[in-house]
Amino acid sequence: MAGLKTRKQQRLVVVSIALTSLIGATLLILFALGGESLSLFLQPSDVQKRNVAVGQNFRLGGLVETGSFSRLDDGLTFRFTVTDCLANQPVEFTGILPDLFREGQGVVTEGALNESGVFMASTVLAKHDENYRPPGTMPKEEGQCSHPDDQAAAASYAEG
Amino acid sequence: MHRFANPAQFNRLADAILPWATGAFVLLLGAGLYYAFFDSPPDYQQGESVRVMYIHVPAAWMAMFTYMVMAVASFTALVWRHPLALLAGRAAAPIGAVFTALALITGMLWGKPMWGTYWVWDGRLTSVLVLLFLYLGYMALWQAIDEEEKAGRAASILALVGVVNIPIIKFSVDWWSTLHQPASVMRLDGPTIDGSMLMPLLLMAGAYQAYFAVVFLWRMKLEINRRKLAVARQVSMHAPVGAE
Amino acid sequence: MAEFLSMGGYASFVWTAYGTSAAALVWLAVSSRKQLKETNEAVEAARARRRGDS
Numbered sequence: 001m002a003g004l005k006t007r008k009q010q011r012l013v014v015v016s017i018a019l020t021s022l023i024g025a026t027l028l029i030l031f032a033l034g035g036e037s038l039s040l041f042l043q044p045s046d047v048q049k050r051n052v053a054v055g056q057n058f059r060l061g062g063l064v065e066t067g068s069f070s071r072l073d074d075g076l077t078f079r080f081t082v083t084d085c086l087a088n089q090p091v092e093f094t095g096i097l098p099d100l101f102r103e104g105q106g107v108v109t110e111g112a113l114n115e116s117g118v119f120m121a122s123t124v125l126a127k128h129d130e131n132y133r134p135p136g137t138m139p140k141e142e143g144q145c146s147h148p149d150d151q152a153a154a155a156s157y158a159e160g
Numbered sequence: 161m162h163r164f165a166n167p168a169q170f171n172r173l174a175d176a177i178l179p180w181a182t183g184a185f186v187l188l189l190g191a192g193l194y195y196a197f198f199d200s201p202p203d204y205q206q207g208e209s210v211r212v213m214y215i216h217v218p219a220a221w222m223a224m225f226t227y228m229v230m231a232v233a234s235f236t237a238l239v240w241r242h243p244l245a246l247l248a249g250r251a252a253a254p255i256g257a258v259f260t261a262l263a264l265i266t267g268m269l270w271g272k273p274m275w276g277t278y279w280v281w282d283g284r285l286t287s288v289l290v291l292l293f294l295y296l297g298y299m300a301l302w303q304a305i306d307e308e309e310k311a312g313r314a315a316s317i318l319a320l321v322g323v324v325n326i327p328i329i330k331f332s333v334d335w336w337s338t339l340h341q342p343a344s345v346m347r348l349d350g351p352t353i354d355g356s357m358l359m360p361l362l363l364m365a366g367a368y369q370a371y372f373a374v375v376f377l378w379r380m381k382l383e384i385n386r387r388k389l390a391v392a393r394q395v396s397m398h399a400p401v402g403a404e
Numbered sequence: 405m406a407e408f409l410s411m412g413g414y415a416s417f418v419w420t421a422y423g424t425s426a427a428a429l430v431w432l433a434v435s436s437r438k439q440l441k442e443t444n445e446a447v448e449a450a451r452a453r454r455r456g457d458s
Contacts, residue, residue: 012239019320026324031335039337040282061337098276100205106282106340115263125276130344132353133212134201197408208412212421219425258432266421273417371429378436385443392450 041108043084054113060089061108063128069103082107082119093121100126167384174377181377185370192363200360212270214360217345220263220370223291224326226256226372230298231323234316244380246312247387249319250302251379255372257295264288275339276291283332284340287325294322303400 030038041061042050052058060082068081077094091109101107106127111120124132196214202259203210230252237245267285268278279285298315305311333342351358411418 008240013321013392014178015235015239019323022321023327028325030328038335040280040339041337043337044350098274099207100274100276102205105205106318124274125280125339126274127339128205128274130342130347130352131205132213132344132357133204134354134356135204137204137354200413209417211418213412215421215425219431223421254436255432258428262425262428265424269417269421269424273414332419371428371433375433376435378440380442382436382440385440385447387445389450392454 010047035067044082044087044089045084047089047113048087052113054115057112059108059110060091060119060121061106062089064101064103064105066103082109089119090117091121093117093124095122095124097124098126100128102126105129166242167387170244171300171381171384174381178374178377181370181373185367185374188363188367189368192360192367195360195363199247200357201354203357206274209270209273209356210264213357214364216263216266216270217361218365219266221365222372223256223260223263223288224329224370224371226252227291227294227319227322228324229376230256230295230319231326231327234319237312237316238320245382247380247383249298249312249316251376251383253295253298255375255379257299258290259286259368259372260295264292268282271339277339280339282338282340283336284338285300286317286327287329287332290325291322291329294318294325298322 023032041059042052043062044060047058047060060084065081065083065088068079070079072079074094077092078097079092081089082089082091091111093109093111101110101124106129108125108127109119109121110123114120196211200211202208208209226401228328230249233245233248233252237249238241264285267288271280272278299317301315301318302311305314332338332342345351345358353361409415409419
């Protein structure tokens with residue numbers, strides 16, 4: 001009986017150590033090393049920092065700057081500025097915008113920069129924030145850079 | 161006889177819990193659906209489509225909860241070789257797979273009108289898809305390996321290795337930029353969801369939890385029966401002279 | 405009523421989500437229940453056979 005007990009204890013120790021080291025290692029790799037490559041999109045300040053080449057396809061995400069949205073005369077082409085509060089990126093898109101597209105709200109766009117530094121988007125997806133409220137109540141000033149994502153991004157950008 | 165003592169006790173316990181769990185499910189589901197459709201406002205941004213949240217979020221929570229049940233059961237099975245632990249893992253897996261599939265499907269149906277796409281390979285969506293594959297892999301291992309003991313060990317190890325995916329799902333929206341928004345309820349600075357919408361969400365989450373309890377207990381009893389039948393078959397094969 | 409069903413224009417998405425969820429959860433519960441009954445009967449039968457044998 002004593003032998004059985006120690007075998008069980010051995011198994012407990014072995015399985016526990018294997019499990020914690022596996023989980024620790026994986027999370028460390030993903031969190032510490034995979035941050036950039038596992039991210040879905042670049043923010044405008046990343047685009048500046050990295051000097052992305054003209055014509056290279058990537059995803060751009062951030063908030064649609066309040067007051068930046070305009071529709072061109074053809075009625076199907078839209079211009080707006082995506083901001084992460086550190087940098088701005090003008091975007092042009094021809095097509096149908098999702099229902100949730102709004103100034104002051106998040107977007108994720110896919111496309112490439114042209115020669116004059118405008119991001120020519122081929123798709124625009126709306127990103128909504130974590131607030132759920134009844135109509136007519138506002139969680140905070142729209143269009144202000146108070147989005148937690150962006151604050152975190154701004155903080156990490158300032159540090160590094 | 162020791163092998164049978166525990167399951168018999170478990171069956172008695174299950175039979176005592178089942179009526180309460182079923183009652184709780186019916187009440188919570190009724191109240192939850194009432195609030196979800198008749199006593200909660202549309203969202204200030206998402207309008208009526210927000211009502212998908214009341215089934216999407218509970219399914220996603222339960223997908224992770226069920227995985228933890230399966231993982232704890234697998235850990236117990238590997239370390240202490242408790243006969244009921246393997247059965248608990250087997251009982252939980254299909255329920256978890258259904259919850260995960262529903263979280264993905266309802267999420268796609270919500271994403272299309274709101275985000276503008278059914279699917280995007282961001283950290284959250286991808287890690288939940290991996291969760292579905294972990295469930296399917298766990299069940300497939302049980303199917304693929306004939307010898308019960310080996311199958312149980314292989315499946316349990318897979319379940320434990322897959323635990324790493326749970327914190328990845330949870331923190332994917334904080335670590336990486338994703339299309340999916342960050343957490344609204346389980347966050348350090350308190351929920352960012354209005355009380356009128358939190359109410360139906362929590363009721364539906366309770367209903368899903370009760371549903372899990374009921375179906376899990378049924379499946380546990382079912383797995384115990386299967387085990388009994390397998391043992392009986394072996395006994396009759398090896399000792400046909402009616403030895404018990 | 406029609407307004408309720410239209411879900412502010414999101415009817416197809418909202419009702420498909422609820423329909424799929426209901427269908428899947430009912431299917432899982434019913435099939436679990438059915439398998440439980442079948443194995444219950446099989447266990448009873450095996451027990452009766454054993455009693456008959458000895």
